[in-house]
Amino acid sequence: MPRAALATARQEAISVALATSAYALSFGALSVAAGLDVWQTLALSLLVFSGGSQFAFVGVIGAGGGAAAAIATSTFLGLRNGFYGIGLAQILRPMRGWRRAWAAQVTIDESTAVALAQPHEDLPARRAGFWWTGVGVFLGWNAVTLVGALLGSRIGDPSDWGLDAAAAAAFLALVWPRLGSRRARAVAGAAALIALALTPVAPAGVPVLVAALVAVVAGWGQPREAVPE
Amino acid sequence: MSAYAWMWVAIAGAGLLAWLTKLAGHTVPEAWLEHPRVHRVAGYLTIALLAALTGVQAFTSEGALALDARVAAIAVAAVLLWRRAPFIVVVAAAAAVAAGLRALGWA
Numbered sequence: 001m002p003r004a005a006l007a008t009a010r011q012e013a014i015s016v017a018l019a020t021s022a023y024a025l026s027f028g029a030l031s032v033a034a035g036l037d038v039w040q041t042l043a044l045s046l047l048v049f050s051g052g053s054q055f056a057f058v059g060v061i062g063a064g065g066g067a068a069a070a071i072a073t074s075t076f077l078g079l080r081n082g083f084y085g086i087g088l089a090q091i092l093r094p095m096r097g098w099r100r101a102w103a104a105q106v107t108i109d110e111s112t113a114v115a116l117a118q119p120h121e122d123l124p125a126r127r128a129g130f131w132w133t134g135v136g137v138f139l140g141w142n143a144v145t146l147v148g149a150l151l152g153s154r155i156g157d158p159s160d161w162g163l164d165a166a167a168a169a170a171f172l173a174l175v176w177p178r179l180g181s182r183r184a185r186a187v188a189g190a191a192a193l194i195a196l197a198l199t200p201v202a203p204a205g206v207p208v209l210v211a212a213l214v215a216v217v218a219g220w221g222q223p224r225e226a227v228p229e
Numbered sequence: 230m231s232a233y234a235w236m237w238v239a240i241a242g243a244g245l246l247a248w249l250t251k252l253a254g255h256t257v258p259e260a261w262l263e264h265p266r267v268h269r270v271a272g273y274l275t276i277a278l279l280a281a282l283t284g285v286q287a288f289t290s291e292g293a294l295a296l297d298a299r300v301a302a303i304a305v306a307a308v309l310l311w312r313r314a315p316f317i318v319v320v321a322a323a324a325a326v327a328a329g330l331r332a333l334g335w336a
Contacts (some may be wrong), residue, residue: 040240047244052279055298057243059282064291067239075246077278083271085254093253104252162327165302168287169245169323172303184276187293191277192284199289211281212274219269 005125009118013132015200016110020051021140023170027054028148030167033158034062038149045145049138050108052174053078059167059204069205076212084112091126106134185216298336302327 024045031041036058044054046083053074060070084107095103111134118125155161179185191211230238287303289295302323309319330336 162324165327195281203327215273
């Protein structure tokens with residue numbers, strides 16, 4: 001029985017890793033379109049290794065924003081990864097040294113989801129889900145990023161290929177699964193409107209950061225419905 | 230320092246902060262960040278940032294509001310997401326719609 005559960009966890013991990021890695025192709029191409037070179041694009045995937053943060057970083061740069069705004073937006077979007085580490089504590093702790101350093105690097109939406117989706121009592125399966133997904137996505141994501149960046153550097157004007165629209169669709173696809181509750185949809189609508197209203201008057205990158213304040217307002221009071229993770 | 234060098238600094242900075250954020254989750258005592266308010270704000274923060282980025286990326290151009298081929302592209306993306314299409318299909322379809330409209334000279 002434990003062996004069957006382990007095999008299931010690994011299979012899930014591999015299929016999630018393949019599906020997730022595929023969209024590194026769009027990240028690689030968008031990053032080059034935003035003005036980063038192939039090595040900078042690959043470095044972002046290796047070092048930041050969190051899809052939403054990476055799309056945000058190149059989105060801010062592509063819109064003409066500065067380094068500080070790009071770093072701030074990327075970091076705020078990555079804050080949820082810190083909470084994943086806490087949620088994984090019972091599965092992964094105790095850890096130290098290099099093991100903890102690597103576990104941190106591969107703590108993302110997908111590795112957390114696959115780990116927590118395994119049977120509650122089956123610690124080996126939960127651990128296998130985390131590590132196989134995390135390392136699998138890390139390998140696939142970086143390899144496919146390189147392919148996307150090399151393709152992206154050969155295509156001329158990115159808007160002729162609709163890459164600006166692809167970036168918008170990528171953000172929409174990342175937020176879509178989180179819009180289950182009415183309050184979540186209200187937060188999304190308000191944040192988008194604030195960012196659009198500020199765009200003509202504030203420096204590039206700033207409207208998005210100001211719109212994030214909607215989250216503080218929405219999360220401050222006691223909710224009447226479930227809160228998104 | 231050149232713009233190119235600054236970009237490397239920004240990438241290294243974003244990478245370091247991303248890793249430190251993740252590491253903090255594996256290091257701090259579990260009780261520290263379990264305050265419900267912190268959890269709620271963090272959940273909504275992801276939504277607010279991604280929605281704001283969607284709006285800016287879809288409807289602005291060089292610091293001004295702009296309605297062009299991206300409007301049709303984002304509408305198609307929304308329909309595909311509603312129909313539960315995979316991420317890569319949604320992104321590729323949006324690119325194809327915008328590229329097609331521009332090639333035809335319609336937007």
